[in-house]
Amino acid sequence: QSALTQPASVSGSPGRSITISCTGTSSDVGGYNYVSWYQQHPGKAPKLIIYDVTNRPSGVSNRFSGSKSGNTASLTISGLQAEDEGDYYCSSYASSTTLVVFGGGTKLTVL
Amino acid sequence: QAHLVESGGGVVQPGRSLRLSCAASGFTFRNHGMQWVRQAPGKGLEWVAVIYYDGSQQYYADSVKGRFTISRDNSKNTLYLQMSGLRAEDSAVYFCARDQGHYHHNGMDVWGQGATVTVSS
Numbered sequence: 001q002s003a004l005t006q007p008a009s010v011s012g013s014p015g016r017s018i019t020i021s022c023t024g025t026s027s028d029v030g031g032y033n034y035v036s037w038y039q040q041h042p043g044k045a046p047k048l049i050i051y052d053v054t055n056r057p058s059g060v061s062n063r064f065s066g067s068k069s070g071n072t073a074s075l076t077i078s079g080l081q082a083e084d085e086g087d088y089y090c091s092s093y094a095s096s097t098t099l100v101v102f103g104g105g106t107k108l109t110v111l
Numbered sequence: 112q113a114h115l116v117e118s119g120g121g122v123v124q125p126g127r128s129l130r131l132s133c134a135a136s137g138f139t140f141r142n143h144g145m146q147w148v149r150q151a152p153g154k155g156l157e158w159v160a161v162i163y164y165d166g167s168q169q170y171y172a173d174s175v176k177g178r179f180t181i182s183r184d185n186s187k188n189t190l191y192l193q194m195s196g197l198r199a200e201d202s203a204v205y206f207c208a209r210d211q212g213h214y215h216h217n218g219m220d221v222w223g224q225g226a227t228v229t230v231s232s
Binding site: 032034036038040045046047048050051052057087089091093097098099100101102103104105 | 146148155156157158161170172173176206208211215216217218219220222223224225
C-alpha cells in the first residue's frame with residue numbers, strides 16, 4: 001500500500017481538463033510544500049512535471065499545474081492532448097523514517 | 112545536457128549481492144542530491160534511497176534498510192547502490208535520479224534509463 005493515495009485511473013476528452021488528487025497526511029503532503037508530480041510513458045523513465053507543489057520545470061507545458069489544500073495535492077492538466085496519456089505519480093517529502101513517499105500512480109486515458 | 116546511465120543489473124539468486132552504478136555527465140554532479148527509485152513489473156514507483164550532494168547523509172526506505180547501501184564518488188561522477196540479502200520482492204527496474212537541489216526534496220529532474228534486477232533461483 002502506497003503512502004500517498006491517488007485514483008487508479010482518470011480519463012478525459014481531447015481539449016478538456018482533468019484533475020488528479022494525491023492525498024497524504026500532515027506528516028507529508030500537508031506539512032511541507034515539497035510535492036512533486038511525475039509523468040511516465042510505458043517503458044520510459046519518469047519525467048518531472050511539477051515540483052514544490054506549483055512550480056514547473058523549464059520546458060514543461062503550462063497546461064500542467066499543481067496546487068495543494070490541506071493534506072491533498074492536485075495536478076490539473078488542461079487542454080488534454082493524446083500525448084498526455086500515461087501514468088502520473090505524486091511524491092512528497094515525509095518527516096518519517098521514509099523520507100520520500102510516492103503515490104500509487106494514476107493512469108490517464110485520453111478518450 | 113545532463114545524463115545518467117545505470118549499469119550492473121542482472122539476474123541474481125536470493126540472498127546474494129549486486130552493485131548498481133550510475134554514471135553522471137553533463138552537469139556538476141557534486142552539487143546535487145542523488146536518489147534511487149525502483150519499479151517492480153507492472154507496479155508503481157517506490158523510493159529506495161537518497162544521498163546528499165556531499166555524501167554526508169544517506170536515508171533509506173524501510174523495505175531496504177540494513178540491506179542496501181547508497182554511496183557516491185564525486186571524483187568519478189558516479190552513484191552506487193550496493194544491494195545485499197536480495198529477495199524476490201527486490202526484483203524491479205532501478206532508476207537513479209538527480210535531485211534539483213543538494214538534498215532530497217526539490218524534485219527529481221534527471222533520470223537514467225533504468226537497470227533491471229531480477230532475483231530468482
